[in-house]
Amino acid sequence: MSDTVIDANSEVLMHFDLKLEDGSAADSTRVNKKPAKLVMGDGSLTPNFEACLLGLAEGDKKSFTLAPEDAFGQPNPDNIHHMDRTRFSSDMAISEGMIMGFGQPDGREIPGIIRSVAGDSVTVDFNHPLAGQTVIFDVEILSVSKPSA
Known part of the structure; x- marks a missing residue:
């Protein structure tokens, strides 16, 4: 000790x-x-x-x-983004609650939680889970x- x-x-x-x-x-x-x-x-x-x-x-x-x-x-509303479905691979199954890595311009990857998928709009939450x-x-x-x- x-x-x-x-x-x-x-x-x-x-x-x-x-x-x-x-x-x-x-x-x-x-x-x-x-x-x-x-x-x-x-x-x-x-x-x-x-x-x-x-x-x-x-x-x-x-x-x-x-x-x-x-x-x-606290969750920051500015960390919730609406993205076009075309930004995701067409063969990728996206579902609510899924956590995905998103590449940043500086090469880092940050996790985002898929909050909803509605038609061509995907809502991604980049707040800490x-x-x-x-x-x-x-x-x-x-x-x-x-x-x-």
């Missing part, structure tokens, strides 16, 4: 379970038995998630309930270290 506590420069290896208020699982590192590794401040977690981890030490288990504003934010949700963040800290310079 190290006595290192998580601070703004820590590298953290942890298991986490992300659940919705109704108890349904949204994400978990335990499913594949692969803990998450992150460097505080690297942008992989929101500042609010990181704030929950500060001060925890190896072996700690803690549960946090985060309001939508502290987790993935958990936007607007209160989430419960259960963490188990496996190790805390300082990244080697």
Whole structure:
């Protein structure tokens, strides 16, 4: 056991379970038995998630309930786009609830959720799937270290 506590420069290896208020699982590192590794401040977690981890030490288990504003934010209507069906491959089956990757000009791909298909119009929601949700963040800290310079 190290006595290192998580601070703004820590590298953290942890298991986490992300659940919705109704108890349904949204994400978990335990499913594949692969803990998450992150460097505080690297942008992989929101500042609010990181704030929950500060001060925890190896072996700690803690549960946090985060309001939508502290987790993935509220859905932004500007992130909902209506696209012409011709922008999708004609042999592609598109259905409501489907999550697809959309290429960006810079080469990155962002996920979009198909919200509706009506004739030649496809409504795609680029908000985070958990936007607007209160989430419960259960963490188990496996190790805390300082990244080697």
